[in-house]
Amino acid sequence: MAAITPQYSRSNINSQKFALWVAIAAMIMMFGSLTSAYVVRRAAGNWFEFKLPDLFFINTVVILLSSVTIQLSYRAFKQGKEQQYKGLLIATFVLGMAFVIMQYMGWEALNAIGATFTINPSSSFIYVISGLHAAHVLGGMLGLTVALVHAYYLPFKATIRRQQRFELVVQYWHFVDVLWVYLIFFFTIQS
Amino acid sequence: MAHVISAAETLEETLTQELGFNDHFHEHHHGDKFQSNFLTHYIFSTDHKMIARQFLITGIFWAFIGAAMSIIFRLQLGFPEADLVWLKPLLGKWIQVNAAGIGKLDPEFYYSLVTMHGTILVFFVLTAGLSGTFSNLLIPLQVGARDMASPLLNAFSYWAFFLAGVVMFLSLFLSTGPFSGGWTAYPPLSALPQASDGSGAGMTMWIVSMALFVVSALLGGINYITTVLNLRTKGMNMWRMPLTMWAFFVTAVLGVLSFPVLFSGLLLLMFDRGLGTSFYLSEIVVGGQVLDRIGGSPILYQHLFWFLGHPEVYIIILPAMGIVSEVMSVHARKPIFGYRAMVFSILAIGFLSFIVWAHHMFMSGVNPFISNFFVIFTLIIAVPSAVKVFNWITTIYGSNFRFNSASLFSIGFVSMFISGGLTGIFLGNSAIDIQLHDTYFVIAHFHIVMGIAAFFGMFAGIYHWFPKMFGRFMNETLGKVHFWGTLIGAYAIFWPMHYTGMAGVPRRYYDAGASFDAFRHFTDLNKFITVAAIVVFFLQVLFIINFFYSIFSGRKMTSKNPWGANTLEWTTPIETGHGNWPGNIPTVQRWAYDYGKDGKEFIPQYVPLGENEHDHGNH
Numbered sequence: 001m002a003a004i005t006p007q008y009s010r011s012n013i014n015s016q017k018f019a020l021w022v023a024i025a026a027m028i029m030m031f032g033s034l035t036s037a038y039v040v041r042r043a044a045g046n047w048f049e050f051k052l053p054d055l056f057f058i059n060t061v062v063i064l065l066s067s068v069t070i071q072l073s074y075r076a077f078k079q080g081k082e083q084q085y086k087g088l089l090i091a092t093f094v095l096g097m098a099f100v101i102m103q104y105m106g107w108e109a110l111n112a113i114g115a116t117f118t119i120n121p122s123s124s125f126i127y128v129i130s131g132l133h134a135a136h137v138l139g140g141m142l143g144l145t146v147a148l149v150h151a152y153y154l155p156f157k158a159t160i161r162r163q164q165r166f167e168l169v170v171q172y173w174h175f176v177d178v179l180w181v182y183l184i185f186f187f188t189i190q191s
Numbered sequence: 192m193a194h195v196i197s198a199a200e201t202l203e204e205t206l207t208q209e210l211g212f213n214d215h216f217h218e219h220h221h222g223d224k225f226q227s228n229f230l231t232h233y234i235f236s237t238d239h240k241m242i243a244r245q246f247l248i249t250g251i252f253w254a255f256i257g258a259a260m261s262i263i264f265r266l267q268l269g270f271p272e273a274d275l276v277w278l279k280p281l282l283g284k285w286i287q288v289n290a291a292g293i294g295k296l297d298p299e300f301y302y303s304l305v306t307m308h309g310t311i312l313v314f315f316v317l318t319a320g321l322s323g324t325f326s327n328l329l330i331p332l333q334v335g336a337r338d339m340a341s342p343l344l345n346a347f348s349y350w351a352f353f354l355a356g357v358v359m360f361l362s363l364f365l366s367t368g369p370f371s372g373g374w375t376a377y378p379p380l381s382a383l384p385q386a387s388d389g390s391g392a393g394m395t396m397w398i399v400s401m402a403l404f405v406v407s408a409l410l411g412g413i414n415y416i417t418t419v420l421n422l423r424t425k426g427m428n429m430w431r432m433p434l435t436m437w438a439f440f441v442t443a444v445l446g447v448l449s450f451p452v453l454f455s456g457l458l459l460l461m462f463d464r465g466l467g468t469s470f471y472l473s474e475i476v477v478g479g480q481v482l483d484r485i486g487g488s489p490i491l492y493q494h495l496f497w498f499l500g501h502p503e504v505y506i507i508i509l510p511a512m513g514i515v516s517e518v519m520s521v522h523a524r525k526p527i528f529g530y531r532a533m534v535f536s537i538l539a540i541g542f543l544s545f546i547v548w549a550h551h552m553f554m555s556g557v558n559p560f561i562s563n564f565f566v567i568f569t570l571i572i573a574v575p576s577a578v579k580v581f582n583w584i585t586t587i588y589g590s591n592f593r594f595n596s597a598s599l600f601s602i603g604f605v606s607m608f609i610s611g612g613l614t615g616i617f618l619g620n621s622a623i624d625i626q627l628h629d630t631y632f633v634i635a636h637f638h639i640v641m642g643i644a645a646f647f648g649m650f651a652g653i654y655h656w657f658p659k660m661f662g663r664f665m666n667e668t669l670g671k672v673h674f675w676g677t678l679i680g681a682y683a684i685f686w687p688m689h690y691t692g693m694a695g696v697p698r699r700y701y702d703a704g705a706s707f708d709a710f711r712h713f714t715d716l717n718k719f720i721t722v723a724a725i726v727v728f729f730l731q732v733l734f735i736i737n738f739f740y741s742i743f744s745g746r747k748m749t750s751k752n753p754w755g756a757n758t759l760e761w762t763t764p765i766e767t768g769h770g771n772w773p774g775n776i777p778t779v780q781r782w783a784y785d786y787g788k789d790g791k792e793f794i795p796q797y798v799p800l801g802e803n804e805h806d807h808g809n810h
Binding site for chain 1: 340341344409412413414416417418420421422447448449450451452454455456458459462466467468469470485486487488491494495498
């Protein structure tokens with residue numbers, strides 16, 4: 001741990017950030033396999049068609065907005081604007097929470113129109129894929145919580161170490177954002 | 192300067208002082224502050240070398256259990272009439288005693304045994320025990336890093352594997368038995384709790400265990416990739432890496448890209464089991480009762496499973512290939528033949544492994560025209576495989592080969608890989624597969640090419656790096672008995688299965704054909720296989736005894752580099768602390784295979800290039 005961190009690092013990218021990119025590749029494979037399974041299963045017929053809830057589209061705006069706020073918060077952090085950095089971080093957290101709650105309402109709306117969890121794989125897939133995505137957003141909010149603790153309990157100091165830690169959260173948050181954009185695009189062209 | 196060795200005694204020390212990379216590392220003589228007592232040093236360690244040993248010993252534990260299971264079902268297959276009542280103290284109600292006092296293996300438990308044997312050997316032993324052990328031990332040491340990129344996640348990787356093992360182990364004691372639907376866990380057997388005894392709690396625990404295993408494989412793989420790409424020491428460019436590093440690196444890439452797909456497959460399976468969805472189920476009748484589960488496709492699960500399942504066999508064999516290349520070159524005292532061809536064939540195998548998965552499904556109802564595509568790519572894998580075999584043979588050719596346990600196992604690997612690889616060309620053809628699928632021919636093929644061969648690679652690695660792990664040598668005489676016995680015994684077990692398989696004897700049958708007139712003449716052959724399996728089992732027990740005896744009482748290592756190898760792990764002290772090098776990290780000046788060059792027996796990687804010397808690592 002602390003005693004063995006110094007070593008020769010050969011590239012410009014921080015190894016933790018690189019490791020997160022590799023982990024993101026793994027997550028892409030997981031969601032990629034699920035959407036591929038969706039395509040394969042849909043081609044086999046016996047597939048119920050229904051309209052996606054509007055909330056899913058509104059939510060796309062919410063999560064895109066949260067990406068903007070976290071990026072601005074990161075910029076404020078680097079520029080040493082403490083209040084802006086903290087405020088935008090909280091805004092990101094609130095938007096993330098709103099996203100998860102509204103996804104839940106979206107599932108309720110789906111359920112209300114008869115596209116229940118078990119009626120047909122076409123709806124089951126929507127619940128499973130968007131649910132797994134929401135779980136990843138919750139994971140990101142865990143990271144945001146750590147960032148908030150750093151922001152509010154540590155004295156404000158834009159050290160390189162704290163910047164790198166913050167970058168990990170930003171990188172992951174953008175990933176779950178882009179992932180949702182892909183998923184909503186995928187669901188739209190498929191249904 | 193924290194550590195200046197006052198008088199450098201060897202060339203290596205001089206060079207490390209003059210050229211080494213000083214990262215201001217402060218060695219703590221009693222381990223670092225996180226590893227000061229027994230619990231933190233041996234149990235919750237973050238030192239990659241300790242984690243490697245944890246993986247290895249856990250792997251040996253599981254190998255013993257998995258092998259013991261195979262002996263129990265081999266007894267049933269070879270001697271179906273035998274009285275197994277003596278197993279009752281161990282297996283309890285799974286041995287059914289009839290009125291005459293004759294004990295028989297419960298048929299349901301037979302299926303549990305083959306299922307668990309497959310799961311344990313494929314995942315716990317040959318993935319975690321092989322890649323987990325040697326990637327952890329060798330990656331930081333051979334690339335010249337203090338530890339993994341994230342030692343903490345690395346420890347989590349072991350502990351997720353350990354928990355996966357605990358869950359699987361507990362499932363063996365369920366009153367309904369562990370899962371019994373085959374290690375591939377195809378639905379509907381795996382999706383409907385009412386399908387069989389093992390499909391209930393046994394299957395649930397199987398899924399939980401595998402999910403934890405996926406976590407372990409991902410945490411490990413992410414660390415291995417990051418460490419190889421980011422933490423190589425100064426001068427260690429990719430083309431100077433030993434082939435072990437290339438093999439472990441590509442293995443980790445395969446794992447990171449394919450295990451999440453298995454996770455997806457298992458996730459959908461979990462919903463089918465617990466929440467009433469129908470991803471894999473359609474028009475099922477269980478016990479005369481029609482289920483309302485429609486619209487699913489069991490083939491979908493097979494696609495998701497084999498998208499992991501096929502790269503998985505290369506996750507098993509690539510580390511063995513890397514180990515064999517390194518061990519063979521060191522003991523042949525010759526550079527590995529065709530280093531770059533070896534690297535490119537590893538990359539080619541890794542790439543092709545992702546586009547051949549449906550060759551496991553030729554008889555599952557996939558479109559025969561799609562099968563053609565998979566046949567072609569499957570057969571193309573023979574090309575990089577043949578390149579590797581050619582290079583191993585030419586490495587040995589004309590060499591002054593040192594025959595010891597490690598190098599003998601590396602040659603044994605090549606023998607097994609050729610024998611098993613050739614039958615792969617049979618099975619890769621979808622037309623021949625119609626006759627051979629689900630017969631003992633398949634059992635013979637994959638046991639030889641990825642079971643025995645991967646074990647031989649693992650044994651070569653254990654005998655070779657045992658001094659690095661424990662500071663002592665394993666007993667050579669026992670090692671040679673182990674090698675020759677296992678080589679002959681493994682062929683004795685699996686060679687005859689080719690014949691029974693071609694005759695059509697189906698795999699997975701409780702009664703290996705004895706009740707079919709067509710297969711009755713194989714009874715004696717089956718007895719022979721079982722006897723050979725028992726002999727080989729006891730030879731592995733001999734290995735385990737040798738292993739644990741040598742940890743405490745083996746011949747001590749007196750010099751840092753007993754094999755005269757070029758790679759960096761042999762520049763660390765005999766008692767290697769956390770951080771690996773007490774002072775500077777050595778820098779790398781040349782590739783890893785300068786053996787027998789310019790009249791010198793070997794030139795380690797830290798020695799600078801001489802004048803007019805060709806640099807193999809900088810094409």
